[in-house]
Amino acid sequence: MKLVRVLAMGLLLALGARTSAQVDPLPSWNDGAARQAILAFVKETTDVARPRFVPPAERIATFDQDGTLWVSHPMYTQVMFCLERVPAVVKAKPELAQVEPFRTVLRFLGGDRAAIAKLHQKDLLKVAAATLTGVSVEDFQADVKRWLETARDPRWKRPYTELTYLPMPEVLKYLRASGYKTFIVTGGGQDFVRVYSEETYGIPPEQVVGSALGTRYGYAKDGKPFLTREPKLLLDDNDAGKPEGIHLVIGRRPRAAFGNSTGDRQMLEHTQAGEGARLSMLVLHDDARREYAYGPAQGLPGTKVGAFPQEL
């Protein structure tokens, strides 16, 4: 299948004897350079007799999420979550209904799809602050869970957690079966992704690195302690923030990294700069029928949502 096309930037070793007599670990992949690079990398790093063998403890693989593991067009799923939480925020504070950017968001949700174009980054940050902070971490988790159960992607009419790219869970599983610990390293919210990462990707919360708000420890009236989500960005897990976040949460350099846009460049560089066998891969979106096509690499349309320029 050609749902995603993967470019191997890492080692592209010719496979000697193909081991595909057994069950194919990557059945959805075309038998091209990308697939072969993954198989070769695993063979090279898990066979103790080979010079570039990697001890199991050091087998760390990191995956961007939006645009790499699941669909991120036309809008990041977490942005949809923020927008769709606005009515609840306005219900609690009715005066916001007449205040921008909330007024425009309500028009968008009411069916005026074009209204969204009026919102700039600054507006979205206001919506994010109003919808993502000031609640306890447990209430937030419950909100995300409830939303994911009912929200549907407007084009595909399916839950967002079903919009993963078939070939990618195959790589996750294959790497795990080969002793790799798989991590998500996302520019999206760490606490948002952690709600569904285990069920959707088989990746536990403690293996999700993402943009993270600070929290504040305090006590309820009954003396019970709880953590509140603060409007303070502790980690901006995009661009240079990705290797920084990897160092903060994982503390080891990945052996393999997968991304799809400029925001992943530094994570891939960081991975590739280590010694020994390394694998860095990029998903390029070129299938408008089964997904969305964007680049601007290879003459595909440009985008503000996860651009893949030619130089990448």
Place this chain on the structure above:
Amino acid sequence: MKLVRVLAMGLLLALGARTSAQVDPLPSWNDGAARQAILAFVKETTDVARPRFVPPAERIATFDQDGTLWVSHPMYTQVMFCLERVPAVVKAKPELAQVEPFRTVLRFLGGDRAAIAKLHQKDLLKVAAATLTGVSVEDFQADVKRWLETARDPRWKRPYTELTYLPMPEVLKYLRASGYKTFIVTGGGQDFVRVYSEETYGIPPEQVVGSALGTRYGYAKDGKPFLTREPKLLLDDNDAGKPEGIHLVIGRRPRAAFGNSTGDRQMLEHTQAGEGARLSMLVLHDDARREYAYGPAQGLPGTKVGAFPQEL
């Protein structure tokens, strides 16, 4: 043995049938309430037929390090590391030899043990900034590794990594054998502890939460990217910072937590505040002969290095 005395604050269930016909998982522990609480907790949470069974994925146990897993008196090991790095810092910048607090540190290292009393928290922070920041994360790791190989505790004349409390690795192993994922949650430096956590405690770097500096991603002259340790405290993993750090790095509430001082109180509260079976334990240091005795709980001498007051 009575090297450490452990108070069980968590569930203290009377054990029905003792399962110690097999190999004793906690051979160094007196058969008191603390030992029984651990065994009961594990039995209660790992037997699928019991009402408070905990699924394997949720089995998270967190351990403070200094004073809980290894000796922290008379001075935290990482403070010794900082002090002993001062000569190298002064060698690179000779003018510092005449500047406080470096001058006092050099006198202390020269044999004037009393000089150290003149240093206040503020001075130690200056020493920490000079010795812990401005280097690449990999150079820092190499420095810590080298230091640990040669440094010796002045009283015990042994490497610091050998000064662990025998009963505690037994609990770590026992919990891991029972499906628990063990984490260190330390007020000490995350990057410092990660250097030896795997070898010393069987805990991989990605399961160490600690006080963390920000890092900055940049490029060397040859274009190779690297991360520099910045003089910016991203996470102060003490007191309320412990549950906040646990949320940031682990993203789940622990089922069991072990500490020894006021700095661990919030971690234990946070653990205990969750639903179902929880275990919170404290190490009290009452053996001056084989270690150090301090409280001030139970009439033991007070200390500035990990106090355990009676109310804790």
